[in-house]
Amino acid sequence: MTENRRExxxxxxxxxxxIAAAAVALGFLSAPAGAxxxxxxASMADFxxxxxxxxxxLLGSRRPAIEWWNAEVGQKLGIKITFKxxxxxxxxxxxASLWPGIKAELNPVAVLGLGGPDVxxxxxxLPGDKVxxxxxxxxxxxxxxxxPWIFNQRPTYSHxxxxxxxxxxxxxxxxxxxxxxxxxxxxxxxxxxxxxxxEKYAKDNPDKLEVVExxxxxxxxxxxxxQINRVVRKGAEVISIQTNTAAVVAAKRxxxxxxxxxxxxxxxxxxxxxxxxxxxxxxxxxxxxEVYAMAVxxxxxxxxxxxxxxxxxxxxxxxxWTVTAVQGLGQTVVALRAIEATxxxxxxxxxxxEAIRETVLTTPITADQMFSILPGLKFTKDAPFPVSGLTxxxxxxxxxxxxxxxxxxxxxxxxxx
Numbered sequence: 001m002t003e004n005r006r007e008x009x010x011x012x013x014x015x016x017x018x019i020a021a022a023a024v025a026l027g028f029l030s031a032p033a034g035a036x037x038x039x040x041x042a043s044m045a046d047f048x049x050x051x052x053x054x055x056x057x058l059l060g061s062r063r064p065a066i067e068w069w070n071a072e073v074g075q076k077l078g079i080k081i082t083f084k085x086x087x088x089x090x091x092x093x094x095x096a097s098l099w100p101g102i103k104a105e106l107n108p109v110a111v112l113g114l115g116g117p118d119v120x121x122x123x124x125x126l127p128g129d130k131v132x133x134x135x136x137x138x139x140x141x142x143x144x145x146x147x148p149w150i151f152n153q154r155p156t157y158s159h160x161x162x163x164x165x166x167x168x169x170x171x172x173x174x175x176x177x178x179x180x181x182x183x184x185x186x187x188x189x190x191x192x193x194x195x196x197x198x199e200k201y202a203k204d205n206p207d208k209l210e211v212v213e214x215x216x217x218x219x220x221x222x223x224x225x226x227q228i229n230r231v232v233r234k235g236a237e238v239i240s241i242q243t244n245t246a247a248v249v250a251a252k253r254x255x256x257x258x259x260x261x262x263x264x265x266x267x268x269x270x271x272x273x274x275x276x277x278x279x280x281x282x283x284x285x286x287x288x289x290e291v292y293a294m295a296v297x298x299x300x301x302x303x304x305x306x307x308x309x310x311x312x313x314x315x316x317x318x319x320x321w322t323v324t325a326v327q328g329l330g331q332t333v334v335a336l337r338a339i340e341a342t343x344x345x346x347x348x349x350x351x352x353x354e355a356i357r358e359t360v361l362t363t364p365i366t367a368d369q370m371f372s373i374l375p376g377l378k379f380t381k382d383a384p385f386p387v388s389g390l391t392x393x394x395x396x397x398x399x400x401x402x403x404x405x406x407x408x409x410x411x412x413x414x415x416x417x
Contacts, residue, residue, distance in 0.1 A: 019106060036075075037349045040106040041066075041335065043403060044114040049089035050219055050244045051115070054274050058136065059085060060319035061328035062112060064311040069336045071315075078348045081339065088117060092189065092323045095121035101248050109353045110134060110335050115269070116190025119143050119150055126150065131353040132360065134338075136331035137269065138292065139385040140193045141417045143409035148384035151360055153330050153374050154293040155411055157190070157242050157267060158197020163392045163411045164265055164291040165198075165209055177202075180265075181231035183241045183251055187219035194242045200417035212236050212388060220246035228254035232262060238289075242267040245278040252279060252288075261287070268292040271323040272397050290323065294330055294374050296393045296404040297321045297409040304329075307371040323395070330373040337365050 025037060031156035040379035046052055047312055066081050074080055088094040091284065095117050102108065111126075118133065119140055125148040126133055138160055139152035154160065169178040180202075184195040195214050202209040212234040215227045228251055231239065239262055241247050248270055255262060266275060276282040295304045304326065311317040319325040342351050342359040364378040377386055390411035396403055 036078050036080050037107045037351070038080045038082055038199060039339065040352055042085045042094070042102045042106055042108040042111045043085045044112060044118050045087050046090040046114060047087040048167065049091065050246065053234075053245060053278060054322075054324045056270055057319040057322045057325040058114075058269075058328040061308075061311075061317065061325045062332045064315040064317040064319075065329055065332040065336065067315045068311055069333075069340075071383075073336070073340055075265055075342065077343045079339065079343055079351075081276060081336065083112070086341040088114070090115060090117055090188065092117035092120040098272060099125065103131075109351055110338070110356055112136070112331055112335060113150070116140060116188050116193070120189045123150055129353075130357075132338075132357040133247045134331050134335040136327040137190075138267070138269045140190055141197050142189060142193055142414055143384055147381050148379075149357060150384050151334070151379060153334055155387075155390050156414070157194040158199055158201065158266065158417075159390065159411050159414055160291045160293060160294075160392050161194070161198055161240055161242065161265065162201045162209065162414065163236070163390075163409050164289065164394060166412060167394065167406060167409050168263075168289075169208060172237070174209075177206060177208050177210050179210045179235045179237045181212050181234070181236035181239045182214040183224065183227070183239060183243065183247050184214060184216055185219045185221075185243055185247070186216050191193060191243050194240075196417045197414065198240065201412075201414055204415055217247065218252075220244065221250045222246075223254070223256040225252040225257055228260075229258055232258065232260050236262060238263050238265055240265045241270065243270065245270045245275045248275040249279045250278070252284060256284075264288045266290045268294070268323045268327050270318075273297075273322050273402055276326060276397070282397060282402070283400045286400065288397060290395045291392050291412070292323065293390060293392045295326055295372060296328050296407065297323055298395075298402060298404055300404075303368075303372040307373070324375060333370050333373060334365060334377065337369050338363075341365075 007106045037290055051415055070080050084131050113133045133150045135152045138154040139156040165178050182195050185191045199211050200210045213231050272285045272288050276285045338360050339354050340362045341358050346355050360379050367376045391408045393407045394405040396405040
């Protein structure tokens with residue numbers, strides 16, 4: 001470099017130095033990489049098991065939410081959240097096998113759980129490892145214990161189901177109990193738990209609910225004609241299937257073959273839209289229902305829909321606006337708000353799994369903070385899910401279109417099973 005060129009470079013640096021210094025002072029330039037603390041989430045997934053068909057929307061909503069939070073909230077706090085997906089095929093043994101490697105690889109401060117296998121495999125390990133897990137699903141009776149490290153944004157599947165049954169019974173009219181058949185499977189602790197909770201409520205409230213039969217099938221049945229014919233003959237007024245879309249499709253095909261019109265109740269992970277997609281025609285789900293304690297993803301202009309649309313426009317959201325997308329969004333936003341509150345409580349560079357859990361147990365999360373994806377959440381040490389003020393939403397297919405059948409339906413009191 002010539003002497004003249006060196007002088008021009010020196011003068012340019014001196015000329016722009018005050019501007020750069022001012023920009024740093026005003027926060028216009030990025031902070032040094034060392035000023036940002038990175039924390040990891042372990043993201044549980046099922047790419048090859050019974051829920052592979054709904055992973056696109058559930059997992060597809062996690063990444064944009066984290067990207068949004070990093071840009072809009074984390075950057076100001078000096079925090080970045082990263083995550084990695086782990087395919088456990090919805091198998092508790094696989095979860096247990098993967099967990100030591102996940103801890104060693106990520107040292108996660110939190111887990112984004114998927115379903116019953118995560119709870120069954122990790123509920124005894126997380127307290128010792130001091131890592132909280134946030135679930136997208138409803139809760140489980142076998143995890144209904146005090147001092148939780150696993151947090152469900154919704155009550156148990158059985159709570160949600162019996163809220164629907166009471167609503168349907170009132171809608172039906174009359175004084176007799178509503179007769180329900182349950183299609184389940186022994187392949188998952190969660191499936192068995194759903195059935196046990198409903199049967200417990202029926203036993204305690206025989207004037208309101210009667211279980212005509214609980215049918216146990218393989219995890220993804222293909223033909224349920226014999227079983228459906230049997231429960232219809234027993235007078236079932238509704239068929240409860242909180243397992244997966246394959247079971248819904250098999251039950252629907254059986255009803256069609258028998259020429260019977262009995263509504264099917266589904267949950268969030270196998271709801272009317274996901275099951276309609278699996279069966280190939282939304283009109284075939286006419287008059288069927290889904291129930292869950294979160295927002296119904298209709299086309300109405302709501303805060304939840306506005307948040308989803310923003311993520312699609314600015315953060316590459318590829319998921320469709322479905323119940324499973326709402327699940328993934330709710331779960332992720334709850335975990336992120338917990339990180340946010342923990343940073344304000346203990347400091348951005350001092351966040352641990354134990355600190356996050358303490359925050360969750362002491363700091364309510366408002367509906368506004370969650371864009372009304374979920375109602376306000378207040379966790380306590382009594383249970384892994386909020387135990388008061390519980391309500392559910394009910395979705396359906398009406399005149400060939402997805403619609404909300406009811407919202408704000410109260411959840412009755414259930415005794416533990």
